[in-house]
Amino acid sequence: MTGNSKAIELYYWPTPNGWKITIMLEELGAPYEIKYVNISRGEQFEPGFLKIAPNNRMPAIIDPDGPGGQPISVFESGAILQYLGRKFARFYPSDERARVAVEEWLFWQVGGLGPMAGQAHHFRGYAPEKIPYAIDRYSNECNRLYGVMNKRLAENEFLAGDYSIADMACIGWIKPYGRQGQDLNDFPNLKRWFEAMMARPAVEKGIRVGEEHRRRIADIAEDKEAQAVLFGQRAR
Ligand SMILES: N[C@@H](CCC(=O)N[C@@H](CS)C(=O)NCC(=O)O)C(=O)O
Incomplete structure (x- = not known):
């Protein structure tokens, strides 16, 4: 394992794509800090977030202790999992x-x-x-x-x-x-x-992160503001 003392910032909302990363971080026992991105309210379009996640989708991370000891940001859940797997040399074999x-x-x-x-x-x-x-x-x-x-x-x-x-x-x-x-x-x-x-305890814990923000389908189906943000997006 390489240096992992500084908390990884995780840009996150409690959905299946977000859970992938909370599960991995829980499995690793790595310190992390959650930065909520409320995708029903358009926070995925904030310029600061788009700088690290140009596809306006969470999850994304910033590892303050990236390659060469310098910060690195990663977007796309698969790329994040691979990055963390390589960094900690776990759950992603080198063979x-x-x-x-x-x-x-x-x-x-x-x-x-x-x-x-x-x-x-x-x-x-x-x-x-x-x-x-x-x-x-x-x-x-x-x-x-x-x-x-x-x-x-x-x-x-x-x-x-x-x-x-x-x-x-x-x-x-x-x-x-x-x-x-x-x-x-x-x-x-x-x-x-x-x-x-x-x-698995890490899976259970990872899925529970931010569960208080999780909404039922019926809520979103009635939430006109969320629908306007999430559905029918076009190039900006
Ligand atoms: N391919 C992306 C998909 C991520 C994704 O679709 N995230 C959704 C939530 S599950 C999101 O952020 N949606 C915001 C939006 O639709 O504007 C990944 O695997 O990271």
């Missing part, structure tokens, strides 16, 4: 074969499970109009992805063999399985993994 397996499943999450489940949440929960084609399209895609994970977990305890940042990336997106129209009883290996993951 090339093992590392490739972690990266396959990490990128599978950030490019597949996350975006597809996010669209399922949108069309099933938030969209003012219920569009059957969109609901089916994203619920079916989640179902397919759950099947892929279930098969993988038939032969592996965790996605990449040993517990890794790939599992941390996925858990927050499987937790709301009901919002994606899925039943874990249809996926017994995934269910076994899900229960093992949720039993």
